[in-house]
Amino acid sequence: EAGVAQSPRYKIIEKRQSVAFWCNPISGHATLYWYQQILGQGPKLLIQFQNNGVVDDSQLPKDRFSAERLKGVDSTLKIQPAKLEDSAVYLCASSLRGRGYNEQFFGPGTRLTVL
Amino acid sequence: TQLLEQSPQFLSIQEGENLTVYCNSSSVFSSLQWYRQEPGEGPVLLVTVVTGGEVKKLKRLTFQFGDARKDSSLHITAAQPGDTGLYLCAGASEETSGSRLTFGEGTQLTVNP
Numbered sequence: 001e002a003g004v005a006q007s008p009r010y011k012i013i014e015k016r017q018s019v020a021f022w023c024n025p026i027s028g029h030a031t032l033y034w035y036q037q038i039l040g041q042g043p044k045l046l047i048q049f050q051n052n053g054v055v056d057d058s059q060l061p062k063d064r065f066s067a068e069r070l071k072g073v074d075s076t077l078k079i080q081p082a083k084l085e086d087s088a089v090y091l092c093a094s095s096l097r098g099r100g101y102n103e104q105f106f107g108p109g110t111r112l113t114v115l
Numbered sequence: 116t117q118l119l120e121q122s123p124q125f126l127s128i129q130e131g132e133n134l135t136v137y138c139n140s141s142s143v144f145s146s147l148q149w150y151r152q153e154p155g156e157g158p159v160l161l162v163t164v165v166t167g168g169e170v171k172k173l174k175r176l177t178f179q180f181g182d183a184r185k186d187s188s189l190h191i192t193a194a195q196p197g198d199t200g201l202y203l204c205a206g207a208s209e210e211t212s213g214s215r216l217t218f219g220e221g222t223q224l225t226v227n228p
Contacts, residue, residue, distance in 0.1 A: 040221075041221070042119075042121075042203050044218070045216065093157070103148075106156075106159070
């Protein structure tokens, strides 16, 4: 079974530039999550999708971050414009369904460096 | 806001030693999960504990959920270099629309040969 795919794996940009990350969850997984993991910290949930609808985006900085999951499969996370403090690993995860203690399967992440 | 505190933050031990990592909160969680994360990879689930007082064993790893479902511990017996990694606890809270995981800050474990 293929795991969660993310691209790119690494990205270096200058502040005020825009960047987009892509995630392909495990086939059949209805729930998709984007996390931000700053060096030395645990992952922090940015947004949760159930199929193509947003379930939780309370911790998403909506002035600069946006995410979509148009067909309920792939998802993109965009930052526009980027700030220095956005340097982090952005992890995508998926689970079979959103409720209950479902295992979340994580992708390898995209390491973003903002200069 | 639910917070999970892990201790210690860093741990460096010799192969064969035992260790315990703690995960504490003032909030009650419906379940608690432990993950291990290696450099350049995403976290991988080790175990989920659901019932207060529950103990689960995974080879040399023993996980315990506190009676009040606010805290948990991970004990590793006879640690090996392959156990090196970032250990994360994550508490699940059931909300109206789904399940949200709150992660602790992690414990970076290094096992020296």
